[in-house]
Amino acid sequence: MLNNPADFKVIVFDVFGTLIKAEPKRSPYRKLMKWLKDQGRRPASDDVAVIMSTFGEFTEVAKRFGKDIPAPLLQELNEDLSDDLQAMTLYEDTVTILEKLRQSGFRVALCSNLAKPYGEAVFSILPNLEAYAWSYEVGNIKPEPEIYQYLIDQLNCQPREVLFIGDTLLADVTGPQAFGMSARLIDRKKGQKISDILSDLL
Structure with a gap:
């Protein structure tokens, strides 16, 4: 697995707890x-x-x-x-960071375990990214390899070219790494921002 920031061409984000606040829900x-x-x-x-x-x-x-x-x-x-x-709201740094990454030449994608109505809502809030891998479309959830393969197929890239960012260790770090991607964990509850996780790329 490549960890040199220069090797990354795609930055993939989880959604809730990473880009969108996980507010109290009616569930x-x-x-x-x-x-x-x-x-x-x-x-x-x-x-x-x-x-x-x-x-x-x-x-x-x-x-x-x-x-x-x-x-x-x-x-x-x-x-x-x-x-x-x-009640869905973006973290304050979400739009700025995504745009900065794209301006820097990175392809940006989302990969998340979501029920269909939530995925459709996220797409309306964060449109026009390079790829979306929703569990309800794939028929598999993270950390099952099929959802990561679906993402790779959309992007037509190699796993080693992908850096995965998320807030759940198994789904967003262990799973992607087992698939051949690099991955980093973000802890919004402790006040971490995306720029803290991607300081070497921005």
Whole structure:
């Protein structure tokens, strides 16, 4: 794996906790899973993976679990989702840093484990980047190698040319490194900024 900053051509970012603030949420998908449990469905270890790898809204997710959502609950879930999406805000340095990286010749991409409505909202906030790898489009979640391969295929580059930035050790550092990328962890809770993580590139 190459770690010389001169080797990097692509900077890939996670989304929540990295570029977008993870504010307190209404968590409609958690509410959906609680309802499924109340209907007698036993929770499974891969429930989150199923949600984030489903190309669809609440009804499609529920069908993956073998249930149909009643209309009142669906309305409630959609209202909670709307509140979540409206609460999404970029970190103060996000736009400036992304633009600075692009002006410096780097290609910039996003790779994130997201349910479909959140991915669509992120795209509307951060459009026109070189590539997007959303778990619900790929059908796999980080740190599964398929999502990193999807990203590489879009970018038509080599893993060694990619630097991955995110706030989760397994998904954003261990997974990318195992795939052949370089990776760096950011801790927004401790006040770190992207410029602190990329000081050698900016």
